[in-house]
Amino acid sequence: LLGELKNLTPRRLQMLQPSVAGLHLAWQFAVHLLAKGAVMPQVFSCESETLVRWLPATLDVTVDNLLEQVARQLPDGLISFNDWALTGKRQAITLCSLMLDRLVQSVPLKKGDTPYDKLFFLTGRVTFDSRRESASAASIAQWLSRLTLVHREQPPVIMLDEAGEDFALHLAVKITDQPAPVMLADILWQKCYENTRMAVLQTLAMLAEFYPPLCEYLRAGGRQALRLTAQTLPDFLFTALPVIRMLGIQALLPKALDKILRPRLSMQVKSSSGAGGSSGFQLGNLFDFDWRIALGDRQLTVTEFETLIDSAEGIVRFKEQFIYLDPDEIARLRNKLLNPPDIKGMALTQTALSGEYAGTPIMLDSAAREQLRQLTSVGMPSQPVSLNATLRPYQQTGFAWLTHNLALGIGGILADDMGLGKTLQLIAVIQHQKETGALAERKVLIIMPTTLLTNWQREIARFAPTLTTAIYHGGKRALSDEMPDILLTTYGVVRSDAATLKKQHWRLVAADEAQNLKNPASAQTKAAKSIPADAFIALSGTPVENRLAEYWSIMDFALRGYLGPLKTFISEIEKPIQMDRNQQVAERFRRITAPFLLRRLKSDKTIISDLPEKIETDRFCELATKQAAIYASVVREGMQVIRGESDAFQRQGLVLQMIMALKQVCNHPAHYLKNKQMDAALSGKAQLLLDLLDSIEETTEKVLIFTQFKEMGELLQSWLTARYGEQPLFLHGGLSRKKRDEQVERFQNDRSVRHFILSLKAGGTGLNLTAASQVIHYDLWWNPAVEAQATDRAYRIGQQRNVQVHRLLTRETFEERINDMIRNKKALAEMTVGSGEQWLGKMTDDELEELFRAGQD
Template identity: 50%
Template sequence: DYQLRGLAWLDLMTSLGLGGCLADDMGLGKTITLIALHLRRAERDPAGRPTLVVCPASLLGNWQREIQRFAPGVPVRRFHGAGRTLGGLDGGFVLTTYGTMRSAAEELGGIAWGMVVADEAQHVKNPYSATARALRTIPTPARVALTGTPVENNLSELWALLDWTTPGLLGPLKSFRARHARAVEGGEDPEAAERLARLVRPFLLRRRKSDPGIVPELPPKTETDRPVPLTREQASLYEAVVRESMLIIEGSEGIARRGLVLKLLTSLKQICDHPALFLKEGFSPDRARADRSGKLTLLDELLDTVLAEDGSMLVFTQYVGMARLITAHLATRSVPAEMLHGGTPVAERERMVDRFQDGATPVLVLSLKAAGTGLNLTRAGHVVHFDRWWNPAVEEQATDRAYRIGQTQPVQVHRLITEGTVEDRIAEMLQAKRALADAILGSGEAALTELTDRELTDLVSLRRPA
């Protein structure tokens, strides 16, 4: 039902010449909704114009598989890598990456597209980036942004998405920041969030898995913060780094000081993970011992339980070095595990996903940024966040690799937090940031129908030619 409503909404927006941002939670089937939208628009388009999908490289295979599965017979072409060509297009889909789109924008701009789709659209959240500027140069009557996280860090990112889908809607960035963003982010005006939500609601559709009536078929998800103690080695390292760094930081200012603070935070988070990561001791099994790290000791305990149930587990960390240490440690325990990170080639990544989904590999260790989007890993009943990212949206995206349509078992999410450390404080900050996203993205597809004629005309007339 909710997918049909999403399709009807996108169909209405694009046929009115307005774009839309579909910001449903990860795993609620945005890809399928978009394939259905293409089919519906193609029926009414005598010219048979193709749809361009711009997505991260890791999602090309997923898009191709889904189109072949849900729209068999519709032509689909990858415009990526050597030998790419746009010759002889006959409707259907063209899939490309953000990098290729940036370098081939002029070539792509010469095609009459029926619709342009930006998937994982947070990749163009910086309106001044070369990628975002290139995307704006590709003309099309219909623009759709897909993202599970439209307010990742600040409201300027929301502006960037909606100013691409519906140019002019929120006015120039400078006046938008002055009128809305500062009041909402600062929290001094409680009605500011509601005013902004009213303005963006007609153009942005967001449904949460927790909304009543959405995906009743998804099993429950349990999230647990698991406090772990530091080992003696970790505690003494931690205190020494704090002491030495604060002395230097106190004597510095400006940009140099900011750099030092970031370096300190990174050092502390690495010590909380494992001393060998911070000391850069390499990845040999004797360095990766669990008795040096409270988190690795707990991971071992969780893993014993999961393997005893013949279950599968995803372990996310933001440090590739930590992923290597975990994999080295699991090898000494003879636990079959693989590691997926940003440098993993797309073909090998797809094979890893298949082996995990088939149950051949019970543990997949993933670097958070590389694996946060687009992968379908529903075999996992357990998701472990070995360390905390500064951004709750990125964490939720990672969790949603397992907690998505097709999941039939309850999912347990374990967040490992070292007691009394900076991680404890980050956890509190993350709660506050999540509240900002929830305040703005009220869901309400009915909002469009509630606008008066004048309001609607007002909004429609802001549309600038692409």
């Protein structure tokens, strides 16, 4: 299990159940605890054996808080003993302990062969044979009692006060009936404490083991403070105190010591001498800098810092604060100043935007602040005169943002939720470019999926009729000598005709449905990035479909090189955010990308108030008799083959084949048996669909029916024709672009056309089908993002009625069980399950048997 957890990738993790994510979080927590040494052993006996288990050091407040977070991510009953299920924090401690035990035993230490090595580092258990060894075991437990000093009857308290240039340290203990800690001298010399005196001395003697200079204080009976100088104070504060505090022991220190500053390498960022020159606003050429040394929010020049360290060492006062001048750290800083890191170009721009360098705040001079203001402050230009539309407030914001970035010669990602009008916002921007003369010499290229060509052409003609367009697609495609304002083409054409398109230098290259560029190694992504332009804009409702690495690819199209090399991005940004849940890295990533990414969600009613609610309903049916028999036969035969396959790759293929077969059986036996003459009533799902359509038929509403199979679409088409007397439209991948456009046009405008069957892949993106207010998913892709894209063909701007979404599922089959799995991790699945059923192929035989079986236990 631990090996599987260790090897989980972000993509794989996001495809699994929430309980696995909880286990993975506990594993990461255990690894970090061991790396930080925030663990402690617990010795106990069980019959004749002495055992050790390793636990999170929950005496430390940070460790305890993190453990609480882990506990909240674990489902109750994940661990049970003798039918007694553990819950909450107790379960988290037990799980982390089990993981820590295995981790400790796997650490490559130089281990001896004594019983104690075996007890602590090898097996965690040992039987002591002799009386002497048994006594030693008791001594171990006594020694470990030092880790629980805070739980003694008179827990110790450390008190540190300023004493001139030095500090004075005293020891005290908490007495139950005393309001304040009692000093050691009072314990030793006041008669009222003689009954507790010996126990207190034992406690403080054990405390002194963590900081040996305390022995001197104890020998003096606490009558004279232990004096700590600037040179000796660091050993107490940075070596002993963290351990003491981790044990939960109270330490009372001057407030000024709460935050001791350490010198850090920083910089003062200034405007580059080359910024804003004849070459325009170049993102990688905006800033320059000088190295500085940061002490908190103050910055020193190198000369000022050298003067400071020449006259001081250790912990010293600086401007009403304390700073720690560690000779080793000073040496490393000097070495960095002699051999400074190479920070320039885009990396320097990111530093300016994030406001920090390596976690240390930076300073910006007035010119650099003005450069940032120009980069991030968006004005509100007037709507283009010739635009035949009134932009909604949020669309006006998007138009202004894109126009602002184009004026600076930079691009970005417009990532508004599907249906919020990304097309209109970009058309408004292009119209503005034409009206300001920006298209006089250089034109606009828009890349898109084939099915959207006509839609884009019609939307441009509708909203910006003064813009000229042409479609570069088809076997007879050719570039005209008189280039239109906008050339529309497809990803496939860009892949094959990149050499031709690269001959032009474009004012703007835009990519619609830019998730098509999420694979940086694909030919079409490389081709799209090779076309020269003043700026690049990506349009996508889902810029982070599965991994941040895919976001990197889309951003790299919009802003070449801004996020650095992919390998560096994965190690420094993707892994810390997705695997380590590092909030500081996530916040820095948000700051450095904020000027180049605009995303609004239509679920946010502050963005759009006139979009009606969509209502999703899962509708279940039963397997018909013949269906159930075929289903059981497919499961039985399929599992027999899968269990006999040892090759993991071949096995995964067999699993996916069986999933495909069972989908077809659940759709209709005719789909699986390839027999188009069978009655619809032989499928529970087909009958459910017809019943549902009967109820909708009584209204005037139009219906979209999605299936991922062309064969199933043909069956549905024949059954609906027979039932309602008119053949429904059917859009699939085998249709020409002209036929697709005709079907969309007819469905939108012909009131007699009530039903539109669509292949999920061919009709799931880009189309505007707001005439429909009923959406039926006949079979499911097991990817909520894909389903949502299909649903959004109807749930878009312009929709005047509530959209009712029906998801058809066969009860007590794998359809219901997978649906439950995805529903239970809905928020995660919406972002991550981008590969259909691929994740199911790695389930164990028993898991598959449970998943595929028909009926209940």
